[in-house]
Amino acid sequence: MPTAKTKTPRNHPQYEFRPSQLEMAEAVESALENRRHLIAEAGTGTGKTLAYLVPIIRSGRRVVISTGTKNLQEQIFFKDIPFLNKLFPGLRATLMKGRQNYLCRQKLYDIEKQPALSGLEEVELVGEIREWEKRTETGDRAELENLPDSSDLWRQIDARRETCTGQKCAQFERCFITWMHQRAAESNLIIVNHHLFFADLALKQMEFASLLPDYAALVFDEAHEMEDVATRYFGLQVSNYRVEELARDTEAALRQKQLDAREVMRAVREMRRRGDLFFELFPKGEGRSSFTNREAFLDAHRGDYSALLNALEGLKTELKRLKERPEEINRLAERAGELTEAFGFVLESKERNFVYWWERRGRGVFLEASPIDVSAILRERLFDKVETVILTSATLAVGGTFDFLKRRLGLQQPQEKIFASHFNYTEQALLYTPQHLPDPREPNFAAAAAVEVGEILKASRGRAFVLFTSRQQMNEVYQRVRPHVRFPLLLQGTAPRTSLLDRFRRTPHAVLFATSSFWQGVDVQGQQLSAVIIDRLPFAVPTDPVVSARVRLINEDGGNAFTDYQVPEAVISLKQGFGRLIRSVNDRGLLALLDHRMVRKPYGKVFFETLPPYKRTNVLEEVKNFMRKC
Numbered sequence: 001m002p003t004a005k006t007k008t009p010r011n012h013p014q015y016e017f018r019p020s021q022l023e024m025a026e027a028v029e030s031a032l033e034n035r036r037h038l039i040a041e042a043g044t045g046t047g048k049t050l051a052y053l054v055p056i057i058r059s060g061r062r063v064v065i066s067t068g069t070k071n072l073q074e075q076i077f078f079k080d081i082p083f084l085n086k087l088f089p090g091l092r093a094t095l096m097k098g099r100q101n102y103l104c105r106q107k108l109y110d111i112e113k114q115p116a117l118s119g120l121e122e123v124e125l126v127g128e129i130r131e132w133e134k135r136t137e138t139g140d141r142a143e144l145e146n147l148p149d150s151s152d153l154w155r156q157i158d159a160r161r162e163t164c165t166g167q168k169c170a171q172f173e174r175c176f177i178t179w180m181h182q183r184a185a186e187s188n189l190i191i192v193n194h195h196l197f198f199a200d201l202a203l204k205q206m207e208f209a210s211l212l213p214d215y216a217a218l219v220f221d222e223a224h225e226m227e228d229v230a231t232r233y234f235g236l237q238v239s240n241y242r243v244e245e246l247a248r249d250t251e252a253a254l255r256q257k258q259l260d261a262r263e264v265m266r267a268v269r270e271m272r273r274r275g276d277l278f279f280e281l282f283p284k285g286e287g288r289s290s291f292t293n294r295e296a297f298l299d300a301h302r303g304d305y306s307a308l309l310n311a312l313e314g315l316k317t318e319l320k321r322l323k324e325r326p327e328e329i330n331r332l333a334e335r336a337g338e339l340t341e342a343f344g345f346v347l348e349s350k351e352r353n354f355v356y357w358w359e360r361r362g363r364g365v366f367l368e369a370s371p372i373d374v375s376a377i378l379r380e381r382l383f384d385k386v387e388t389v390i391l392t393s394a395t396l397a398v399g400g401t402f403d404f405l406k407r408r409l410g411l412q413q414p415q416e417k418i419f420a421s422h423f424n425y426t427e428q429a430l431l432y433t434p435q436h437l438p439d440p441r442e443p444n445f446a447a448a449a450a451v452e453v454g455e456i457l458k459a460s461r462g463r464a465f466v467l468f469t470s471r472q473q474m475n476e477v478y479q480r481v482r483p484h485v486r487f488p489l490l491l492q493g494t495a496p497r498t499s500l501l502d503r504f505r506r507t508p509h510a511v512l513f514a515t516s517s518f519w520q521g522v523d524v525q526g527q528q529l530s531a532v533i534i535d536r537l538p539f540a541v542p543t544d545p546v547v548s549a550r551v552r553l554i555n556e557d558g559g560n561a562f563t564d565y566q567v568p569e570a571v572i573s574l575k576q577g578f579g580r581l582i583r584s585v586n587d588r589g590l591l592a593l594l595d596h597r598m599v600r601k602p603y604g605k606v607f608f609e610t611l612p613p614y615k616r617t618n619v620l621e622e623v624k625n626f627m628r629k630c
């Protein structure tokens, strides 16, 4: 077991004693010792990462840590672990990302033999990757500085499961995925993210090889995201992209293996054509729609659907008919079979715990089957299987209890603890809830909200996030505010997320208008962010197919979906959104909610009870006075 050489205070230059951090470390230690599950809400600034890492390392057991974001995953691996390594010299940790992040050696060798590269740039990039492949120990694309984020070339040579031939591959022993698995098996700590963890857990159930070795305990950091991610990976999806990927991978394999397979090529063309015709049946227009009318849809379009399934079957047959059949070809035939089964489930399954829906996004049409309630799945596959699961985040409790989280995730009788934040919220933040604006559901709300936003921005001298629950509202308020303020305004959608955030950090007095993706995981410390304005209480869109299926199920089971699900969900989202403001003991600033329902409606009490104890006002003059000191 690794042991600390010296005590932490002498080893960390910025160390300050935080009682909550010590209490949380003790709670984690007790959960590990007693083999119990633990829910630990730790307010921002508690130092929760070290609070769980230290007792875990001291336990000497192998523990998986799963984070909501890649950022946190990398922060733990590249910042916290090296620091702890000095104190616990025996410590071994592995960072694991999704398979698409790693190079497939076999595909690289294949592509070199039969180059199908578009232009000089790709040829040069392949040369660079070839050199890198000889010396890299991880095969992680993050080491390749010149590789564009959305590289078509990388898609052809990454280590995706769909195209991997596993133990039958000639490179298996020296494959980067095999090495990663071996490193993990020799490590005390394995750092993953929720996407990888749940993808792995879902695959385990299908009796495919798991990426993760056995472990004794599990920590979910940013655990408020678990239900969403689990829903995604325990569901099934088919799309026009998935059909196209199978077509492209088949063509590439035939080219690289130099196989003369005219019948297979004909089957690929037929699958593509049938796929296009089938997905064209779905109406135009972005957004998610419920697919409760699947039977009527199939009655009307049985011919198109059957033709697509036949085309998939035809491709599988032709691939299997090839005399020369390298393992890649067998894998493609398997994939054609898996895709047929997925279509069957999404369009024909009668499973009652699933909601069926479809979505158009850009050029994609996605048909999905999502579990309505993941609690039974998580209880059976996770909480009953692993001795100690620790759930932590700054936003888990609602109204002082974890009942909502436990119900949604199927977690029974865990140890529970709320650890106070290290910040003095009453001094550091003012919560402004104006009462003179119309109800946000009224058509004149956007105009009135724009005037109010303008006033608040003058008081805060810009330096604000203005966050919205819908893109339409964001655009309307932005257009109305723009002519009236003199601060640099940034709008989500006009540039990639990271570059917008960079510009926000670098531009004095900047204001960023954004929607849901900026509510979480964004960290801007200091005066550059001095106000967070939110347009309305962030209730999930009731017409969203997954939300409406959950509401229906809870009500049918005798519960009250509004108080049991919709309010607690919105409470956690609001706390996340407001959490962007105070990121250090020196931060000060304003939080504004333009939705008067939080004060006027009885359920508003839960929001106030859950948020940190900010100082409160309904008066704009007080806001102006407060902001003069920020």
Ligand code: SF4
Pocket (backbone or CB within 6 Å): 103, 104, 105, 106, 107, 158, 159, 160, 163, 164, 165, 166, 167, 169, 170, 171, 172, 175, 176, 177, 178
């Ligand atoms: S084992 Fe799979 S991922 Fe690894 S080199 Fe072979 S095909 Fe690629």
